[in-house]
Amino acid sequence: GAGVSQSPRYKVAKRGQDVALRCDPISGHVSLFWYQQALGQGPEFLTYFQNEAQLDKSGLPSDRFFAERPEGSVSTLKIQRTQQEDSAVYLCASSFSGGWKTQYFGPGTRLLVL
């Protein structure tokens, strides 16, 4: 089935490295979300796109985190100068439109910063 896909599924980075995480949403879905899930916790909102416009980035923890969706489909979450506290699962979700529409989650990228 054509669900939300994320790559890579696993990423090990040395502290200080830059990483890029990719999300392919369900075709036709207007809205795209990124969440961070620390071990043993629920997901926490990072940022939200409607088409190519980033409408909410209030959850990005620092200016080392940057997200883009230049053509309104695929999105990339970039983390610069990674730190150990960035270790988490990064989840992407998409939905057909705003409001009450269901968010469909990808399997996540597990990032480990050593």
Add this chain to the structure above:
Amino acid sequence: TQLLEQSPQFLSIQEGENLTVYCNSSSVFSSLQWYRQEPGEGPVLLVTVVTGGEVKKLKRLTFQFGDARKDSSLHITAAQPGDTGLYLCAMIQGAQKLVFGQGTRLTINP
């Protein structure tokens, strides 16, 4: 500050038993969602509750939204090993941002 408190955090029971997990907040929800997340996967939506006092059933799962819309519960009847997972409640904040609780990790032992 945790907007949503889930309890218990961990629950391990035998197959066939019943269980209830809870989601509470000091704030009123406009609506609440329950998700199940399995290892290595993203959360999957189980139900959305909107109206105070609302009860929804999904096979052996019963979801209730408190009358004051500040709490919700999930009851599972005759639990099966396939019910094992992380159960998350989430409130919709703003346009559609989800705010999750910390989850209840449920293990059903055969």
